[in-house]
Amino acid sequence: MKTNKNRSIEKVTQPGTPHFVGDGFRVHNFIPGTSTMQRMDPFIMLDYNSKYHFPATDKPKGVGVHPHRGFETVTIAYKGRVEHNDSAGGGGVIGEGDVQWMTAASGVLHKEFHETEWSKTGGEFQMVQLWVNLPAKDKMSAPKYQAISNSEITKITLPDHAGVVEVIAGDYKGHNGAASTFSPIHMYNVKLKKGAKTTLAFPSNYTTALLMVEGDTIVNDTTKVPQDHFVMFSNDGESFTVEAINDAVILVLSGEPINEPIAAQGPFVMNTQEELVEAFQDFNTGKFGYLEE
Structure with a gap:
């Protein structure tokens, strides 16, 4: 009989000094800020x-x-509203609870702004942007766009009214997420009520991490992880527990490493330096299309 060994914490990272991306996103960088892209593959950037x-x-x-x-951008909205447009014709508005999953692949131009009407009143803003790497065979595939409204996201109620698991991608106990992915990825928002505890398990070789979006938690019964902190797990087991000290929202990421060379510069993530040079050349010669400022 196969035993499910517990997965230990490799590190807990507090949010570093924030910086602005453009003038609309005030972010703490956790990937690659806390570890290399190779270590966190297939998750190669998290702001x-x-x-x-x-x-x-x-x-x-x-x-x-x-x-x-060469990769995908995933924007998860917790507070506020964002409007997106890209040169492949993708676009739309995401609000609280929605997810925007853009496959840049062979190349797109895009822009992201606070929604016009939301901007007129302003308010509390909270988002995650994640870059998901693509396997070499898919890096030059056609761009696509998945607009995933909160109503389309699979929601599973935990036993004893402990909370809810929202499955953005992958699956949770046989319930599939809304997003299609190019490599095996599990992405959930786990919403736990105060005092509730749940166990999650993923293959031991999967890169696995948590972001405490709301509330404070205790991970693996012993480690207190405050709000806005990031947990990276070791690859020494499968299961771990999360207990909510107060009402909590936890972004759960677990994905199979692609295990291919990573060549990254600025907005391009390829496998070789030659491919990076080609990406800059293609961009400079207009091969990414046109998008009005």
């Missing part, structure tokens, strides 16, 4: 905009037109 109040403005804040190639 976390912890709760921040943006004042009202008639000119929406955000990030202007910029390129991407």
